[in-house]
Amino acid sequence: MDVTITVNGTERKLELDPRVTLLDALRHELGLTGTKKGCDHGQCGACTILVNGRRINSCLALAASHDGDEITTIEGLGTPENMHPLQTAFVTHDGYQCGYCTPGQIMSAEAMLREAAEGWPSYVSKTLDADPTLTDEEIAERMSGNLCRCSAYPRIREAIAAVRDARNATKEAAE
Amino acid sequence: MRPFDYARADTTSDAATRAAAGATFLAGGTNLLDLMKLEVMAPEALVDVTRLDLHEVEATDESGLRIGALVTNSDLANHATVRAHYPVLSRALLSGATVQLRNKATTGGNLLQRTRCPYFYDTAAACNKRDPGTGCAAMEGRNRILAVLGASDHCIATHPSDMAVAMRALGARVVTEGPDGGRELDLGDLYRLPGDTPNIETVLSDGELITAVILPPPPAGAQSYVKVRDRASYAFALVSVAGVVAVEDGRITSANLAFGGLAPMPWRNEAVETALIGKAPSTETFDAAADILLADAKGHGDNDFKIPLARRTLRRALRELCERAA
Amino acid sequence: MDDTPRNADFDVALTMDAAQPPVLDRTVQGLLGTAMDRPDGPLKVTGTARYAAEALPENLVTGFLVRATITKGRVIGMKAEAVEAMPGVIRVMTGHPLLRNPAQGQAHQAPEQILPKVDYFGQPVALVVAETFEQARHAAQALVVTYEEEVAEVDPNAASQVDKPKASQLDQGDLEGAMRSSPVAIDTTYTTAPHSSAPMEPHASIAEWVDGRLQLRGSYQMLKHNVAELADSLGVDEARVRIHAPYVGGGFGSKLGIAPEAVAAAHAARELGRPVRVVMARDQVFEMTMRRTETTQRMRLACDADGLMTALAHEDRVSNLPGEAFSEPTAQGTHFLYGGANRRFTHEVARIHRPCAGSVRAPGEAVGMIALECAMDELAEAADIDPVELRIRNIPDTTPEGGQPYSERALERCLREGAERFGWSQRRGMAERLEGDWWVGMGVAAAVRTNMMEESIARVTLRPDGTALCETDMTDIGTGSYAILTQIVGEMLGLPREKVEVQIGDSDLPKSSGSGGSFGAQSCGSAVFLACQGVRKHLAERMEVAPDDLTLRDGRATGGNRQVALTDLVEAPMSAEGHVKPGETEDNFSIAGYGAHFAEVGVHRDTGEVRVHRMLGVFSIGRVLNMKTATSQCHGGMIWGIGSALTEEIMHDPRDGRIVNHNLAEYHIPVSLDVPQLDAMLLEDTRDDQANPIQAKGIGELGISGAAAAVGNAIRNACGVRVRDFPATPDKIFPHLPDVT
Structure with missing residues (x-):
């Protein structure tokens, strides 16, 4: 069947078996292998991408069901020569080891920072009444959908916290 | 994953018609695709309902809330009214799965998610739910996460939802639409206990689509969702308690309680609540309620611990609720 | 490969027969040891690093493995024709050369190839190849296989065949006598659950035969062995096999030896004349690759009134499939960590039909240290001696079984500095600290991990443009190679x-050595160091100075009163190979990494849930090569410790041995919320001259060794519950919790 999706700003027309997931469309059809397959069952987060600005597990999404959607993958965030601030922070803070879960971590982190800015609460938020403060514990809970078997968690959170602080500083300067 | 015909429904009736003809509804897909990849479920046709107009959360005339079936778990957990007036629901949603999954999973789909029983998931194992009549490998197998209440000799699967547990405590009702028209039913009446037909999990007929969940007006008292699990996040409940408790003059005046991880459906036992009314909060009071809850509980080896754990989790939930309500 | 003969004049070979001078303390570039960012980082964080399954050669087809659904017996039928008639399906392959299970680490030969026989539930029995992934997966699921089933033993405690490898048994002195006569003695048994490596990248291979030579993009740790294993499995000469593994998405032991997907892909590609991709599904990673065995460990410890140990016995039972040479060396660290004249070690291997057991991060110490270090805590309690102090008192002068001297060993320093840094003196008595609804307590454990150095070769070339090229078949599995x-x-x-x-x-x-056993950085690093010494010798000749009088810094050579830019000095590429081999030092000395773990946990007063609040690891590994990546390795190990202490358990069905929780939803590796910010501290001033010419020891596995015990001991201190069956899930704790009054 015919499916049209916009990937990192470029419209892509695909002819697909209806069984093809967004993840496999990216990896097998478009050669965008930055999005990783860790479990194929929504249990690890390595395949996290943004669909219409929100993070999802691309392994549990049929491409057909996302006809017309806007997709952002790790390739759309930055390049080795021109890295996104989160990508730079992950390198500086060693927020990875083998690197396989890393694109998913970074996509998840980007979405997470936006969610927090929009006031989304989490399971560990002390109150649901107020906008959350992104403490280390808050980041940990919000990033718990991205497994890292190398267990780079402490430094992944440090990297994210660095970008959080930079964004807060920019916001304050603007105010 | 077996090949299937894919169609996108434009209207609810279109969806219902296709489903009545054998298609399976596809909403968020977080559980359906998981199961289809393993061929635990192998529908010949999918009808994609994600573009139907069921994405709104609205106030009802009765000062309750009407939640469209396609409202995502994230949107529902974040909704200002839910956060302010139904915090138990917000908390339950936030305790389930991950943001990625909650961004995709829908209200209707969450209610209908299938059990995490490992033998249900393994097509090379006997399972009366997946393949009626083959037996239940879980009964004498590794049943740590399985049911101690409401199960049968044919199936001891648990319902894995957190959201549904909170909704059960809140007295939610489910709205459906089908080829023969629509209906509204209590959430507790949506589910069927396994008995000797564990493959039939709900009362929904072919083609009947959940279109909304209706919450009654927010109940009085403190609300909380206590979830005990094997890791700190991203794990299904061993035991969970959704509670709404009001205390006046040192006495419990109302209590609504539902339980997750214990049974084939979000569990509620009104006798447990009745036993609390008029009592002063104390360990004895809480344990008396637990006695009623667990009177018929039956373990199967690995999951025996859930019975005392349920008692302790209830104790913890009630202690916290009563302290906050007082 | 460049076939032009190379000048070997400057090659340097070293067998580690004697202590080596600390050359790297005299170099002046100031790069080694720093917290340098990984050069591969930008590729990893942008998704441009290509892992095994991430090429799309023309005509690529996909294979999907099919698992056995019996525990033991033989395949007697396979309805291949029905599946081959399905859309897109090309071929069903079974029988030779498919593997029963992966090769064990450094096996250097094919693992068991037993089809049509089946030895465990989940064993690969066929590969279905189709044009697309979707077609191959469905066809594999549709393939009907019939079996003749045999009765299989799957319970390690009831196994009728139990091997007792002679080399692993030891009886020294009079254990029973010492247990009887000592004022303090404990006799306690610990069990640990089987574990899965669960690397985030599933085992994956793309095989392609080009001009009669196999090009395999794989996810493997030790390429020289993997080439031999793959060639032997396929019945071809090693020269006809080349493996590419520039990025490996986690290994942890599970990618030490060639695995079923590689052989299946290579075989199919040869038969079909097309490139074939085979990626294990996650449940297959659990079933078809190595698990860490479950263990039962009886510990007997005794000491005198001063806490000096008089007896130490570590007797364990592990399991594996019939025919597997590997058995978890559970007591490896126990042999030399503490003294005690009267000692006993027994090691039993139950032969059962569960999926294959093999190396998983720190085989031996990862689980052996749980029993030893919890038992030490029990001994400290029985003797009423502080657990840090008890450990320090029992650090032996020479190895208690062979009388060897130790090389660099900063165990006491790690314990003392760690105790100070952690605030150990604030530790209270058992179940004395209730904060809100949480019992809070502290625990300690020593860390030790046997050090190994393996033969390794590397080539370094200094080029006329002033750049250098380092070449070796080493892998980077996340370790920082x-x-x-x-x-x-x-x-x-x-x-x-x-x-x-x-x-x-x-x-x-x-x-090179490849990556495994924490020997990669030191072995391969030593070979690279030696190759560089060769290049330096060549440069010294050009400068007409003795090599020791040559100073190299920022691209300039200084010596004999002159300074020359390397670009002016190097007219043609200068190349040298370094070749390091283990030698007598490893026989003459006990060489190991040491450390100390401290943990503070909360235990919920009602439900027994455990949360790690704080954790400190202090480690001594000789020279630290990169402070950033070494610290990350420590974090990884410590978090694996948290996992094995609290959450990780492969659950086998008691009837057929199958792995019931073969997925990442129910096999609980720690998530971010399980892990607090960690404090990992590496002693920077230690050097191990006996280990290798760069004075560095392994760090990849030391962090896990003992970590879980610190958590277990903290649980005991927090709430009084002694968990002896790991992981310490809530059900093992709440029934024994004290009442809150």
Whole structure:
């Protein structure tokens, strides 16, 4: 069947078996292998991408069901020569080891920072009444959908916290 | 994953018609695709309902809330009214799965998610739910996460939802639409206990689509969702308690309680609540309620611990609720 | 590969027969040891690093493995025709050369190839190849296989065949006598659950035969062995096999030996004349690759009134499939960590039909140290001696079984500095600290991990443009090989990091140790160091000075009163190979990494849930090559410790041995919320001259060794519950919790 999706700003027309997931469309059809397959069952987060600005597990999404959607993958965030601030922070803070879960971590982190800015609460938020403060514990809970078997968690959170602080500083300067 | 015909429904009736003809509804897909990849479920046709107009959360005339079936778990957990007036629901949603999954999973789909029983998931194992009549490998197998209440000799699967547990405590009702028209039913009446037909999990007929969940007006008292699990996040409940408790003059005046991880459906036992009314909060009071809850509980080896754990989790939930309500 | 004969005049070989001078303390580039960012980082964080399954050669087809659904017996039928008639399906393959299970680490030969026989539930029995992934997966699921089933034993405690490897038994002195006569004695048994490596990248291979030679993009740790294993499995000469593994998405032991997907892909590609991709589904990673065995460990410890140990017995039972040479060396660290004249070790291997057991991060110490270090805590309690103090008192002068001296060993320092840094003196008595609804307590454990150095070769070339190329078949499984090899070359040749290029992960390059057993960085790093010494010798000749009088820094050579830019000095590429081999020092000395773990946990007063609040690890590993990547390795190990302490357990069905929780939803590796910010501290001033010429020991596994015990001991201190069956899930704790009054 015919499916049209916009990937990192470029419209892509695909002819697909209806069984093809967004993840496999990216990896097998478009050669965008930055999005990783860790479990194929929504249990690890390595395949996290943004669909219409929100993070999802691309392994549990049929491409057909996302006809017309806007997709952002790790390739759309930055390049080795021109890295996104989160990508730079992950390198500086060693927020990875083998690197396989890393694109998913970074996509998840980007979405997470936006969610927090929009006031989304989490399971560990002390109150649901107020906008959350992104403490280390808050980041940990919000990033718990991205497994890292190398267990780079402490430094992944440090990297994210660095970008959080930079964004807060920019916001304050603007105010 | 077996090949299937894919169609996108434009209207609810279109969806219902296709489903009545054998298609399976596809909403968020977080559980359906998981199961289809393993061929635990192998529908010949999918009808994609994600573009139907069921994405709104609205106030009802009765000062309750009407939640469209396609409202995502994230949107529902974040909704200002839910956060302010139904915090138990917000908390339950936030305790389930991950943001990625909650961004995709829908209200209707969450209610209908299938059990995490490992033998249900393994097509090379006997399972009366997946393949009626083959037996239940879980009964004498590794049943740590399985049911101690409401199960049968044919199936001891648990319902894995957190959201549904909170909704059960809140007295939610489910709205459906089908080829023969629509209906509204209590959430507790949506589910069927396994008995000797564990493959039939709900009362929904072919083609009947959940279109909304209706919450009654927010109940009085403190609300909380206590979830005990094997890791700190991203794990299904061993035991969970959704509670709404009001205390006046040192006495419990109302209590609504539902339980997750214990049974084939979000569990509620009104006798447990009745036993609390008029009592002063104390360990004895809480344990008396637990006695009623667990009177018929039956373990199967690995999951025996859930019975005392349920008692302790209830104790913890009630202690916290009563302290906050007082 | 470049076939032109190379000048071997400057090659340097070293067998580790004697202590080596700390050359790297005299170099001046200042790159080694720093917290340099990984050179491969930008590729990893942008998704441009290509892992095994991430090429799309023309005509690529997909294979999907089919698992056995019996525990033991034989395949007697397979309805291949029905499946081959399905859309897109090309071929069903079964029988030879498909593997029963992966090769064990360093096996260097094919593992068992037993089809049509089946030895465990989940064993690969066929490969279905189709044009697309979707077609192959469905066809594999649709394939009807019939079996003749045999009765299989799956319970390690009831196994009728139990091997007792002679080399693993020891009886020294009079254990029973010492247990009887000592004022303090404990006799306690611990059990640990089986574990899965669960790397985030599933085992994956793309095989393609080009001009009669196999090109395999794989996810493997030890390429020289993997080439031999793959060639032997396929019945071809090693020269006809090349493996590419530039990036490996986690290994942890599970990618030490060639695995079923590689052989199946290579075989199919040869038969079909097309490139074939085979990626294990996650449940297959659980079933078809190595698990860590479950263990039962009886510990008997005794000491005198001063806490000096008089008896130590560590008797364990592990399991594996029939025919597997590997057995978890559970008591490995116990042999030399503490004294005690009267000692006993027994080691039993139950032969059962569960999925294959093999190396998983720190085989031996990862689980053996749980029993030893919890038992030490029990002994400390029985003797009423502080657990830190008890450990320090029992550090032996020479090894208690062989009388060998120890090489660098800063165990006491790690314990003392750790106790100070952690605030150990604030530790209260058992179940004395209730904060809100949480019992809070502290625990300690020693860390030890046997050190190994393996033969390794590397080539370094200094080029006329002033850049250097380092070549070896080493792999980077997340450990930081790209970083530390860059640093060693830069340090030795006086080059900034951007002037050093590191090529690894290609089996055609000089043969290194590969990654495993925490020996990669030191073994391969030593070979690179030696190659650099060769280049330095060549440069010294050009400068007409003695090598020791040559100073290299920032691309300039200084010596004999002159300074010359390397670009002026090097007219043609200067190349040298370094070749290191283990020698007598490993027989003459006990060489190991040491450390101390401290944990503070909360235990919920009602439900027994455990949360780790704080954790400190202090480690001594000789020279630290890169502070950043070494610290990350420590974090990883400590978090694996948290996992094995609290959450990780492969659940086998009691009837057929199958892995019931073969997925990442129910096999609980720690998530971010399980892990607090960690404090990992590496002693920077220690050097181990006996280990190798770079004075560095392994760090990849030390962090896990003992970590879980610190958590277990903290649980005991927090709430009084002694968990002896790991992981410490809530059900093992709440029934024993004290009442809160």
